[in-house]
Amino acid sequence: GNSVTQMEGPVTLSEEAFLTINCTYTATGYPSLFWYVQYPGEGLQLLLKATKADDKGSNKGFEATYRKETTSFHLEKGSVQVSDSAVYFCALSDLTDSWGKLQFGAGTQVVVTP
């Protein structure tokens, strides 16, 4: 079956540091890949997505590239801010499976200190 594995948190960084959150996946079909973010007290929000191999998703200074050869979709940001403190979830959907499902990773908490 499909699965998503992402690095455990919490990840604690100083402001302006470089952030990487690793995400790898297994899928039997041709998944689309996503990063969702959950800020404190808020619902999950789509951060970025990529629908095919070598696509790069980007938003709010975050980037992730769909790497089929390494089955990865690592999230990066060059200079984090305190406002980036949140829980980040990697997810996939596979249209060869039920397209009603998103498969999520366990989430990575990021704490950015001033």
Place this chain on the structure above:
Amino acid sequence: GAGVSQSPRYKVAKRGQDVALRCDPISGHVSLFWYQQALGQGPEFLTYFQNEAQLDKSGLPSDRFFAERPEGSVSTLKIQRTQQEDSAVYLCASSLRDRGISTGELFFGEGSRLTVL
């Protein structure tokens, strides 16, 4: 409304009680999803509606879980005879298109946190 609204935000139930969780999706959104999120885990898919039709309920963990969306808008997730393992945050999400999942454009509510004592 402006976003997906869920109620109640917090629910404490005694083991064996029935609970009902409500979801008001974004107006006009065809697709509606329920997910269960245990503490420290990612959301797990429960069920999916397209309008009033429940197209996928493969994630419902037992026959104590039941979801409905009779008029294709508001949805209710009902849990009968609650057990301690049902304690979790229940997330509702909606999407405008019936294949909205293919672009990941799901809009999530803040969730209903259920605690079963």
